[in-house]
Amino acid sequence: MNSYYAINLLIYAGVDIIACLALNLQFGVAGIVNFSFIVFQAVGAYTAAVLSMPPDTAPDYSFQIYVGGLQLPFPIPWIGGAIAGGLLAVPVGFVVLRKLRSDYQAIALLVLSVIANTVITNARPFLNGAAGLALVPAPLADLFDPATYGYFYVGLTAICTALVALVAFRIVNSPYGRTLRAMREHEVAATAIGKNPVALKMTIFIVGGVIAGLSGGILTGYITFWAPSVWLYPETIILFAAVIVGGRGNNLGAVLGALLVPVGFEEVTRFIPSSIGPPGLIPALQWVAIGLLIIGFLWFRPEGVRPEPRRVFEGAPD
Amino acid sequence: MSLFVAAFGFGLVSMSVIAIAAVGFTMQFGITNMINLAYGEVMISSAYVAYYLNKAGISIWIGMVVGALFGAAFSFLLNRIVYAPFQRKGTSYLGMVIVSLAISLMMANLLLPIVGYYSVSYQEGTGGLIRLGAIILTTNQILIIGIAVVVMLLIHGLLKYTRLGKAMRATSANPTLARNCGIPTQRVVDAVWLITGALCGLAGVVAALNSDSFAIANGAAFLITILAAAVLGGAGQPYGAMIGAVLIGLITELSAAAWSPEYKEVVAFGVLVLVMVLRPQGLLAKRGAMAAAG
Known part of the structure; x- marks a missing residue:
């Protein structure tokens, strides 16, 4: 039971770290307030699900309706999810x-997030509407004993997290990352020295979309389920809270934020007995606390726990 | 065909509701530079204030006035306690959007344990039916249209013929210059939050009265329609918001008749996307969405 809890925690931590790194690239480094981040995760999750599931005519799956159902072998659904996230970003x-x-x-991205959820909820034949997709096959489940499969999935998540972290660190420290920061700080000045802000933003938007799609694929493979109720727009706000708390523009800050807010916060409030007050009080208060966390940090410490390092040229005259 | 004529009638009601809300929203943005994403939640809170009064046996028309007063007081305090301090601190436009979204999330979740998940409706007769050809409206709906027309005329009078309105337009055009000319911009901004808050509260009650029932989740749907109308007209432009409301009200009701009422907000969103691609500055504004952010 305890190892199950630990596995669960580690996989969620991995997915949240991946998501926060991607959001940090878009929001922290490039300054794009992507309020529809969760939609990109959802697209990745749905794509990974329908690529790995059998057709909806299969005996065990006939209670749901969806497009696709290609039953492709593992890595392809995850790669497909990542590509779908990137394609949506275009x-x-x-x-x-x-x-x-x-x-x-x-605000346009916020509205997109609300509307995308409404459309998927109401258009049932496309991705099974509000009920969502269930029985998504776990990758390579038949190769492992169910008792050890959790450890395998933790490893898989860890590898993906490490890869994403590597990409994120390389981007932040590259000339491209420097240009993004220049654009974030002063778009007109960056344009004046010949940088194309639209191309810069588009690139990082697509990169973020790819990573978000991958995180969705990992998550849906683990929980074997995906529905509109798990990607409502406030989920994006949790990730924003994480990046703001951790430190905008700092990759380590994003990792720390992911561990503090979506993981730590959820775990701590788990121990508050839910029998207090009317039903739904504790979850509602969790959201209130997320809001307070954002406002509190923006007021008292807008740079976050781990601020973005000030990059200075060593040889500069005083 | 008569279906579309009937839908046109509903369009008249919905444009009235949207106009009251969108004019308030766009004036907040135009004069105080604040995209207040908590607007939908303030609307729904006012609707609930009127609901509890109504439940206690008070007429909904009195509830409407109280709802508007609540919206005014709440918006004023929201600005004084949260938004204004952040703006004074020099938080960027983007930072303010995040702050207002956090406020919206907190309001929705503070309300939830109080009012519950379930839909509620006002205890008020719909009044008799009034027929104008194929258009059939209830007396309440006619009254809603009347309220909207009066409110729009009042706003027009305020902006064009009063000193306060002139000061608002000056503050909107250039706050620093307005202050240097001796306009008390702080008091103008306070007045704007009171007036737009009253519009917001009134719109919340009117919207709730117009729909059969309402629930906490309606706040987000309100916000999308209002954003679509305000952006279509050119954000920050009260007259633009009126035109936007007329168009969005008609388009959403006609599409509901032709297609499905579930997709009303989706249609509003479609209009929003088209405007953002083809004319991001909106119908009336010269700069609007294309102006550089500070």
């Missing part, structure tokens, strides 16, 4: 990132 970025002022971008 049209969304095309509409949102080209002409709009940055606060309009934020």
